[in-house]
Each structure stands twice: as structure tokens, then as C-alpha cells.
Amino acid sequence: MLVDLPGGWSPLLGRLAWSQIPYANPILAPLFVAVVIGAIIVLGLITYYGKWTYLWKEWLTTVDHKKLGVMYIIIGLVMLFRGFIDGLMIRTQQVWAVGPHSSGVFGSLHGYLTPFHFGQVYSAHGLIMILLAATPLLVGFMNIIVPIQIGARDMAYPYLNALGLWITAAAAALIMISLFVGDFAHNGWFEYAPIFEMQYSPGVGVDYWIWTLQLVALGTTLGGINILATVIKMRAPGMTWGKLPIFVWASLSANVIALTSFPALQVALGLVAADRYLGAHFFTAGMGGNLMLYTNLFWIWGHPEVYFVILPAFGMMSEIFPTFSEKPLFGYITMVLASMAIAGVSWLVWLHHFFTMGAGPYVNTAFSVATMLVGIPTGVKVFNWAFTMYRGRLTFNAAMLWAIGALFLLLIGGMTGMMLAIPAINYMVHNSVFVVAHFHSMLLVIVYAIFGSVLYWFPKVFGFKLDEFWAKTMFWLFSAGTALVFVPMYMLGFMGMTRRLEYVFNTGWQSYLDVMEFGIVVYTLSVLAFFILLYVSVRDHAKNRVGADAWGTSRSLEWMTHSPVPFYNFAVLPHINERDEVAWRRQHGIDNVRPEHYDDIHMPNNTGVAIILGGLTFVLGFALTWRIWWLCIVSLLAIIVLMIIRSFRGDPGYIVTGAELQRMEEEAYRREAQIADSHHSHPVSGGVVGNAMAYQRNDSSKRL
Amino acid sequence: MSHGAADPTMHPEVQLSTSKGYFLGFAISAFLMLVATFLVTSHSVPPFGLLMVISVCAGIAVIAQIYFLLHIDISEHNIWNTVALVLFIPLFLITIGLTWWMFSQLYLRTMDMSVMSSAMQPAVHASATPGMAAMPGMNAHTDSGN
Numbered sequence: 001m002l003v004d005l006p007g008g009w010s011p012l013l014g015r016l017a018w019s020q021i022p023y024a025n026p027i028l029a030p031l032f033v034a035v036v037i038g039a040i041i042v043l044g045l046i047t048y049y050g051k052w053t054y055l056w057k058e059w060l061t062t063v064d065h066k067k068l069g070v071m072y073i074i075i076g077l078v079m080l081f082r083g084f085i086d087g088l089m090i091r092t093q094q095v096w097a098v099g100p101h102s103s104g105v106f107g108s109l110h111g112y113l114t115p116f117h118f119g120q121v122y123s124a125h126g127l128i129m130i131l132l133a134a135t136p137l138l139v140g141f142m143n144i145i146v147p148i149q150i151g152a153r154d155m156a157y158p159y160l161n162a163l164g165l166w167i168t169a170a171a172a173a174l175i176m177i178s179l180f181v182g183d184f185a186h187n188g189w190f191e192y193a194p195i196f197e198m199q200y201s202p203g204v205g206v207d208y209w210i211w212t213l214q215l216v217a218l219g220t221t222l223g224g225i226n227i228l229a230t231v232i233k234m235r236a237p238g239m240t241w242g243k244l245p246i247f248v249w250a251s252l253s254a255n256v257i258a259l260t261s262f263p264a265l266q267v268a269l270g271l272v273a274a275d276r277y278l279g280a281h282f283f284t285a286g287m288g289g290n291l292m293l294y295t296n297l298f299w300i301w302g303h304p305e306v307y308f309v310i311l312p313a314f315g316m317m318s319e320i321f322p323t324f325s326e327k328p329l330f331g332y333i334t335m336v337l338a339s340m341a342i343a344g345v346s347w348l349v350w351l352h353h354f355f356t357m358g359a360g361p362y363v364n365t366a367f368s369v370a371t372m373l374v375g376i377p378t379g380v381k382v383f384n385w386a387f388t389m390y391r392g393r394l395t396f397n398a399a400m401l402w403a404i405g406a407l408f409l410l411l412i413g414g415m416t417g418m419m420l421a422i423p424a425i426n427y428m429v430h431n432s433v434f435v436v437a438h439f440h441s442m443l444l445v446i447v448y449a450i451f452g453s454v455l456y457w458f459p460k461v462f463g464f465k466l467d468e469f470w471a472k473t474m475f476w477l478f479s480a481g482t483a484l485v486f487v488p489m490y491m492l493g494f495m496g497m498t499r500r501l502e503y504v505f506n507t508g509w510q511s512y513l514d515v516m517e518f519g520i521v522v523y524t525l526s527v528l529a530f531f532i533l534l535y536v537s538v539r540d541h542a543k544n545r546v547g548a549d550a551w552g553t554s555r556s557l558e559w560m561t562h563s564p565v566p567f568y569n570f571a572v573l574p575h576i577n578e579r580d581e582v583a584w585r586r587q588h589g590i591d592n593v594r595p596e597h598y599d600d601i602h603m604p605n606n607t608g609v610a611i612i613l614g615g616l617t618f619v620l621g622f623a624l625t626w627r628i629w630w631l632c633i634v635s636l637l638a639i640i641v642l643m644i645i646r647s648f649r650g651d652p653g654y655i656v657t658g659a660e661l662q663r664m665e666e667e668a669y670r671r672e673a674q675i676a677d678s679h680h681s682h683p684v685s686g687g688v689v690g691n692a693m694a695y696q697r698n699d700s701s702k703r704l
Numbered sequence: 705m706s707h708g709a710a711d712p713t714m715h716p717e718v719q720l721s722t723s724k725g726y727f728l729g730f731a732i733s734a735f736l737m738l739v740a741t742f743l744v745t746s747h748s749v750p751p752f753g754l755l756m757v758i759s760v761c762a763g764i765a766v767i768a769q770i771y772f773l774l775h776i777d778i779s780e781h782n783i784w785n786t787v788a789l790v791l792f793i794p795l796f797l798i799t800i801g802l803t804w805w806m807f808s809q810l811y812l813r814t815m816d817m818s819v820m821s822s823a824m825q826p827a828v829h830a831s832a833t834p835g836m837a838a839m840p841g842m843n844a845h846t847d848s849g850n
Contacts, residue, residue: 256791260791260792260795264799290807292807292810293807296803296806296807300799300803347795347798347799348798348802351802351806357806357810358810358813358814359806359807359809359810359813360809360810360812360813362809363805363806363809363810
């Protein structure tokens with residue numbers, strides 16, 4: 001052994017022992033029982049209804065980008081819920097443990113969480129919310145929407161897409177199992193050097209953190225490569241760069257950032273792992289190590305990462321505003337340039353996360369100015385959205401409300417961001433809850449955009465709309481919760497309350513903390529409203545069915561195909577004439593045409609390799625965390641062998657014949673005809689209507 | 705499409721790769737790594753020289769790996785490699801350059817440079833740190849307020 005392992009190690013089980021399972025913990029033990037019972041019920045129901053074959057064939061082995069996207073979003077929503085529960089626990093501890101006379105239960109002096117447990121809760125909250133909730137949700141939306149918006153039948157690499165999903169799922173599983181086996185990191189979601197070193201954090205928490213993050217980074221990088229290749233290579237005929245839907249541009253800029261920044265995180269984590277597993281001294285305080293180099297390397301990834309999550313959210317807002325303003329997006333070109341500018345500046349500002357390191361006035365000034373530069377393209381975006389709505393025919397449905405909410409939060413978060421970009425202010429509020437309130441405002445922009453998108457694109461994916469009443473109820477409850485939690489948090493930040501307090505020493509802050517606790521209760525009601533929303537919508541789905549153009553005012557290409565989207569997306573690839581193709585076709589009266597002739601198309605086969613590889617990466621992560629070396633070697637070898645076998649076998653794909661396609665299309669058209677307000681379509685010969693080309697010409701070369 | 709997507713072996717990346725190339729790339733990097741390891745463990749070169757030699761070794765290894773293992777060159781059919789390279793070079797300069805700048809500024813303020821330099825070059829007296837005295841903030845470690 002290269003490092004001292006406190007607590008023993010055995011060749012068979014590594015550091016794993018019965019004592020690592022917190023069965024005596026009054027919070028975790030009942031939760032564990034509930035989870036086990038819940039899992040047995042779910043598995044029992046699947047068996048009872050005989051759905052295993054369906055599940056395996058249609059979902060677990062699928063390479064369909066829409067189903068993979070849906071599964072990404074499900075993982076994201078589950079983790080969002082887990083992260084929310086962590087937030088609820090943090091708020092409850094802080095409102096409880098105020099002042100020396102506050103009571104304590106469950107072995108805690110104040111409140112109900114011991115400092116060590118509280119540390120794990122806020123660390124898990126941060127990591128989950130950014131990397132296992134926001135990231136999978138956004139990657140899921142990019143997965144579903146980007147190929148349809150550019151008129152492709154699938155991603156460039158369908159199998160790689162499935163692999164990315166299952167590696168992300170493995171990461172989610174790894175952080176969830178840390179609840180019940182061992183413990184999680186207790187030093188913040190981005191950790192600190194040298195407290196994550198072995199002698200200060202001897203448990204497995206930091207190891208869980210390393211491998212969870214490493215797996216997310218791997219999965220997201222694979223997804224990023226896929227989306228870049230898809231956008232560059234798979235666009236429908238006629239879709240030049242200037243006609244690309246704005247969400248695709250946003251995804252493109254975001255994934256350029258992902259591809260270039262995630263390697264920095266993986267290197268940083270690799271070096272932390274070298275410190276903890278091999279006894280290296282990259283980030284120790286002595287022996288030639290430098291602890292600030294860790295912070296530096298982490299934020300070289302970390303700041304681009306926050307723009308990786310905000311740019312797709314901006315893209316979503318840019319899709320929602322025009323649809324419900326019945327106007328084209330104002331300033332398309334400037335919007336594209338702004339996205340690219342934000343992506344570019346994202347590589348230049350990372351030091352603002354540690355202004356107080358003491359790099360001096362020149363360095364701080366340079367990074368301060370660079371940070372403020374972000375405000376210019378972001379301001380351009382805000383004005384573009386405002387001008388899109390200006391004199392538009394606005395429809396205030398739930399999706400639009402979420403988008404407008406995001407806009408207001410962006411103003412608050414952006415303005416406080418400008419304050420924090422000034423080193424003089426930054427020194428004052430450093431590590432206070434003012435910073436916490438700022439970045440929650442920004443991340444809530446993403447959450448608002450995501451919920452807006454869930455409402456906006458749900459009918460496209462599932463063929464029926466979500467219930468407006470409960471969607472609006474959820475929106476208002478969520479917004480009330482946001483105001484009640486984060487306005488007092490900004491105020492407490494100015495009063496000097498530091499972040500991550502498991503015990504609040506100043507009893508003068510009690511009333512603010514009470515308001516925040518009330519706010520989190522309102523948030524809980526909004527979560528409840530979300531569940532009711534799903535229930536009511538699924539119950540009434542027959543009433544809310546929609547045709548291809550669910551909103552009647554849609555603009556981009558995804559609204560041209562059926563809802564729900566068939567597995568092949570487009571039976572015949574459309575020919576793109578204009579930037580907002582669907583709106584253009586509606587204006588020119590060719591929105592209800594359909595192809596006369598169907599060619600054979602080539603589609604990828606399902607594969608079970610991706611989910612097996614995902615399972616093996618989970619085993620590898622678990623074995624590395626607990627230092628079960630034989631299991632590491634076995635799972636790593638299995639991964640390599642499986643990848644080689646898959647690479648040599650490849651996937652020839654299969655052919656959907658033109659006749660079969662015609663049958664499925666006619667069925668879809670028949671179904672659409674039953675929906676009251678949809679238009680009846682008629683076939684066009686040769687794919688040409690008048691002087692406009694509606695579809696890819698039959699005589700042109702076949703594309704995959 | 706210019707090449708068949710159905711047959712991955714027809715891709716230019718695959719066409720360019722040869723066993724000899726991979727072996728050569730691996731051998732060169734392994735050899736350079738051995739040289740670096742030997743130099744570090746044997747302490748046969750003074751610290752500053754060691755830093756330089758290892759940096760040069762690392763640089764050559766990077767170029768060998770980029771060329772032999774990743775087949776990144778600036779030819780016509782590998783245009784996307786060139787695009788990636790055009791993006792990579794400024795990013796590399798930004799990350800390394802800005803990191804170097806902020807940490808050199810940080811060290812001026814937080815490290816006792818006389819200790820630093822004597823640790824680097826035991827033979828040279830602490831006062832002989834050329835160029836340092838003129839830099840801003842050089843004497844900040846003696847300031848009480850910093």
C-alpha cells in the first residue's frame with residue numbers, strides 16, 4: 001500500500017465492511033428501508049405486468065436519440081428531486097440550529113444533522129444539482145431536439161449516445177449508493193485542497209466524489225462529441241449555417257465548451273486520485289505540492305462548465321419566446337454571435353472564483369474586466385428577447401411564464417454577478433451566502449428554462465400537452481418559493497452570514513431563516529404540483545392530443561414531423577428553404593403537404609452493449625472507491641474486451657422499406673386527422689410545390 | 705458524403721494508421737518517459753536544468769503522440785483535425801499562460817523568494833535572484849497588511 005488506510009483493508013472486500021453501512025443512523029436507516037420497499041414494489045409491478053421484455057427492447061437497449069433523451073431527462077428529474085431534498089435538509093438545519101440555546105436531536109448538539117453529515121448533505125446537493133440534474137436535463141433536451149431540428153434521423157453516433165447515457169446513469173447510481181454504503185464527501189461540491197487529502201479525509205467520501213465526477217465528465221464528453229458531429233455532418237439538405245435553429249447554435253456553442261473544458265476536470269480528478277491512491281503530492285501543502293493549483297485546475301473546467309449549462313438554457317428561451325410572441329426571433333445573427341462570444345469568454349474568467357487567493361491587483365483587474373465582458377453578449381441576448389416580445393402577439397401560457405421568469409432571474413443573477421466581478425466587492429462578500437444566492441439565481445434560470453422546455457416540447461415527444469392549470473400553479477408556487485428563499489439569502493449575505501453553516505451563531509438572523517424555511521415549504525408544494533401535473537396530464541392525455549404543430553405558432557423544423565415523433569423522425573428528409581422553416585411553410589401555404597413517394601431508409605440497430613458497459617463502469621467506480629483491486633481489474637478488463645468485440649462487430653443497421661414507411665406514415669396522418677384542429681395534408685409529386693422545394697428530391701443521392 | 709459511412713475502415717483516420725506508426729509513437733513516448741524518470745531519480749542534473757530537460761522531453765512526447773497516435777496533421781482530408789488544432793492552440797496558451805501569470809504574481813506575494821531560490825539552487829546565495837527586485841509587489845511578504 002502506498003498510502004496509510006485507516007480502518008483496515010482486506011483483499012476480498014477492500015475497505016468495505018458491515019460497519020460502513022449506517023444502519024444505526026436515525027435518518028438514513030428508515031430511508032434505506034423505504035427505498036428497498038419502493039424498489040421491490042416497482043420491480044414487482046414490472047414483473048406482474050410482464051413489462052421486462054418491453055423495457056429491455058424498447059428502452060434499455062435503444063439507440064433512438066429521443067428515448068435516450070427521455071431517459072436522460074428522467075435521470076435529471078430524479079436527481080433534481082434528490083438535490084431538492086438535500087436543499088430542504090440544509091434549510092431545516094439552518095433554521096433549527098440558531099444560537100447556543102437551540103435544541104439538538106439525533107446526536108447533534110444543535111439541529112438534527114451532525115456537522116459531518118451536514119457537510120455531506122451540502123456537498124451532495126451542489127454536485128447533484130449541477131452535474132447530475134442540470135447537465136443530464138440539458139443533455140437530454142439537446143439529444144431529443146437537436147437531431148429533429150436539423151432534420152436528421154438520429155445522432156451521428158447512436159451507439160456512443162447510448163453509452164454516454166449509461167455512463168451518466170452509472171454516475172448517478174454511484175452517488176446514490178453513497179447514501180447507504182459508506183459516506184459522501186463532506187468538504188463541498190468542488191472540494192478543497194488539501195482537506196481532500198487522505199490524512200484529513202480518511203473515509204471513502206472523497207473517493208465516491210472523485211469517481212462520480214469522473215464518470216459524469218466521461219459521459220458528458222461523449223455526448224458533446226456526438227452533438228458536435230451531428231450538427232456538423234447530419235443537417236438536412238438546404239440547411240446552411242445561417243438557417244440553423246437557434247437552439248442548435250446554443251447546443252453547438254455549449255458542446256464546444258464541454259469538449260474543451262471537461263478534460264481539465266478529468267486531469268484535476270486524476271491528480272487528486274494520484275494523491276489519495278498513490279501517495280503523490282500534487283495538491284498537498286508541502287512536499288512540492290501546491291493546493292491552489294487544484295483550485296486553479298478545477299475552475300479552468302468549472303467556469304466553462306457553468307456556461308455549458310446556461311447556454312442551452314438561453315437556447316431554450318430563444319425558442320419559446322418567438323413561438324408565443326408569434327414573431328421571428330429578434331436579432332438572430334447577434335444571438336448566434338452572443339452565444340459564441342459567451343463560449344469564448346468562458347475560457348478567460350476562471351480566476352474570479354478565487355479572487356481572494358491574493359494574485360494581486362494586475363491579475364485580479366484583468367480577470368475582473370474579462371468577467372464583466374460576459375455582460376455584453378448576455379445583455380445582447382436579454383434585449384433580443386425583449387424586442388422579440390415587443391409588439392408581438394403574446395400568449396401567456398405556462399411555458400411562456402417559465403421563460404419570462406427565467407428572464408427576470410437572469411437580470412437579478414446577472415446584476416449580482418456584475419457586483420461580484422468587482423474584486424473590491426468580491427473581497428467583502430467572499431464565501432458569504434450572497435455568492436450562494438447569486439449562483440442559485442443563475443442556476444434557477446436554467447431550471448426555469450428547463451421547466452419551460454418540458455412544457456414546450458412535451459407534446460412533440462409524447463403527442464399530448466401537459467395540463468395548463470397545474471403547470472401554472474406549479475410555476476407560481478415555484479416562483480414564490482424562489483423569492484422567499486433567495487431574497488432573504490441575499491440580505492443575509494450582506495449581513496455577513498458565511499456559507500455552509502451547520503450552526504448559525506447569530507440569533508438576529510433567525511427571522512430571515514424562518515422566511516427561507518417557509519420558502520422551501522412553498523417549493524415543496526410546487527414539487528407536489530409537478531407530480532399532480534404529471535398525473536392529471538397522463539390521465540387526460542386523450543383530450544389533449546396534438547398534431548404535428550402543437551402550438552399552432554411554432555417556427556422551427558421539429559414541428560414539421562408527427563407528434564409523437566416516429567422513430568425515424570422524418571420519412572422523407574425535408575428540404576430547408578428558410579431559417580424558420582415551419583413558419584415559412586405556413587406563410588406560403590405548404591405546411592400541409594406530404595411526400596408522394598417513400599424511399600427505403602437505413603436505421604441503426606438496438607444494442608445491449610451500452611447498458612452492460614454502463615453497469616461495468618459503475619462496478620469499476622464502486623471498486624475503485626472501496627479499493628477492491630481484483631474487482632477493478634476484472635471490470636476494467638471486461639470493459640476493454642467488450643469494447644473491442646463491439647468495435648470489430650460494428651453495426652450494419654437495418655432497412656425500413658418504403659412500403660412499410662408509407663403504411664406507418666398513413667397511420668400517423670389518419671391519427672392526426674382525428675384531432676379536431678389539425679389540417680388535412682395532401683401528397684405532392686416530386687417533392688416540389690409551386691416553386692418551393694418541400695422535400696429532398698427523390699433523384700438525389702441517399703443519405704443515412 | 706465523401707466516404708462510405710457504412711465501412712468505418714474507409715475513414716481517412718483509419719487509412720492513415722499503421723501498426724508501425726502506433727508502435728513508433730508508443731516507443732518514443734515510453735523512451736522519453738524512461739529518460740525523465742532516470743533523470744529525476746538519479747539527481748544527475750541541477751534542478752533548473754532538470755526542469756528544462758523534462759519540459760523538452762514532454763514537448764517531444766506530445767508532438768510524437770499527436771503525430772503518430774492521433775494522426776493530427778494539417779493535410780486536406782484531415783481538415784477537422786486542423787480545426788481542432790486551431791481551437792486548441794489558443795486555449796493551450798490561455799490556460800498555461802494565465803496560470804503561469806497568476807501564480808507568479810501569487811508567489812511574489814505569498815512565498816519567501818529567498819527560501820524559494822535557495823531551495824532551487826543551493827549553491828547560489830539568496831540575494832542573487834536576478835530581476836525579482838524590480839517587479840511590483842516584490843517586497844509584499846514583509847508588509848503586515850497583506
